[in-house]
Amino acid sequence: MLLNKDQLINWLNKLMQAYQVFVPVKEGDYFCFKQINSGDQVILYYTNSKVPPKEVLFPRSEKLFYYRCENDGVQLTEQIDESKKIIVGLRPCDAKSLLLLDSVFSSDKYQDPYYLTRRNNTVLVGLGCNQPAATCFCTSLGGGPFATEGLDLLLVDIGDRYVVEVLTERGRELLSGMELPAADQEAQEAARVVKEGASLSSQVNLEGLKSKLDVNFYDPIWDMIHEKCLGCAACTYTCPTCHCFDIVDEAAGNEGCRIRNWDACMFPLFTLHGSGHNPRPTGKERFRQRVMHKFKYFVDNFNAIACVGCGRCIINCPVNLDIREVLAEIQGSEVRSDKQ
């Protein structure tokens, strides 16, 4: 299908009648996904958003329930968001990250109704990357600038038009009533050229990495590799697959609410026991945890690496700690598996 760029705003306005529509918008110097109330707020010429669109489904801060204590009991009111949503313009790497988050929030025994309800009610319209950033390495993780995994529609920018790839029935429904023409041969050819031109300059060698991480927990490499890290957690807060959270109460008199907020394994208090003992007492253990979680533990548990190569942790690190270099150093290190 073909969507003229000047039709985009009308399409978004139409979608807004039935959905909350989230698109990339410019805020200050960076891009982020926000709900819009007019189609002309959309900006689709961005490289990547500062904060990943996971926050639409897993907000930075959300109320789980309200409570009101009464003399003989407590009244609980769940706050599950059942509104229908569309995210338009998310990058393929971010779409893939949601598939990884699905594994976390839905296990055999427990389902997270807050994330999963939003997830089931959200349609994903991707935007292929004509010009990936220098920090992108999605292809090393099995993705690609025009990968379609997890998406309902994919837009391919061919200049004044988008070639719309329909990937699911849910995606097709979004286009109903638009009477879009099928992509002609010229448009298809233009899309092919764009896709071929979207080359990534950076690659990460993941071969053998997992088997190395399986045995190098006590390797001295961890003593050095974390040294630059400030523990600021910019990497985790901007990572599309990080999902750690905290749960707190906010009270006013006999009523209040329970809230969950994003949290990060890079913070010293994250694992501090009530006894005062901290299993990850220094930056070394915390940095190791982050690498291990993404490239070993997640693979052990869900058979997938918890990284999509979006490069945000590289761009946003205040001391230029580069996960690609970290992985290369681990790759190049000698295997030592002695237990301390």
Added chain:
Amino acid sequence: MKNPYLPLPMRLVKNFVETEDKLIHTFTLEFLNEGDEKSFQYLPGQFAEVAVFGVGEAPFGIASSPTEPGYLKFSVAKVGVVTTALHQLPEGTILGVRGPLGNSYPIEEFKGKNLVVIGGGFAFTTLRSLITYILHPDHRGDYGELTVIYGARNPGLLLYKDELAEWEKRSDINLVCTIDRPVEGWSGRVGFVPAVTKEVAPSAENAYAVICGPPVMIKFTMPVLEELGFPPERIIMSLENRMKCGIGMCGRCNVGNKYVCKDGPVFTRAQLNQLPNEY
């Protein structure tokens, strides 16, 4: 979709000062709504998230046993914000409880076996649950000899003193209580748990050891158990990492690829040997 974050309302019916230093209280909670007790089917070793509304929630091992219907018990040390608030609560307060969470002691595997239960300090809570379960007339016949070695710094810091006195009188449990230093009026043993374990020397034959206590006690008791012949597969331990969600999502309590809240808190020594020492 069942919401695992919603607590069940429970009434605090007893806030009992357990130890002479007043730092441990035992809370008895009753289910407020009919049917909730049925949905809260637990086994010894499991834990629950207990919430003081407006302050927050924290995970505690369940000290009561499923053989004690009608209530749950938690023995809690005053160490942080939630526990301090709990200690100050008047009886009658409504609390929230989520659970039961985590795995349990392998009570099926224990059947037909002798058990050596070793506890130290206030970590005796879930061990109380296990012992009470085994001593119940419906279950006692399923298990062999039961030896309990329980240590505290002084007699005033022992938990569940009334029950210890009752167990002392029974012939189907060999209870050995010990304190660190001699105290006037104490007729029991004196000495640290590892040394006392060595003296008592429970047989490892056809036996499991269940151990819960401060890390230093575990560290020095472990070689004794090994010396006695307990293989790592038959030494059962319980971890207590910090947690929030209790259901394997908040990403806080993992040790290697295992989540203490979901895959534990009960692990065998053999399982822990396979994991990094981040606990």
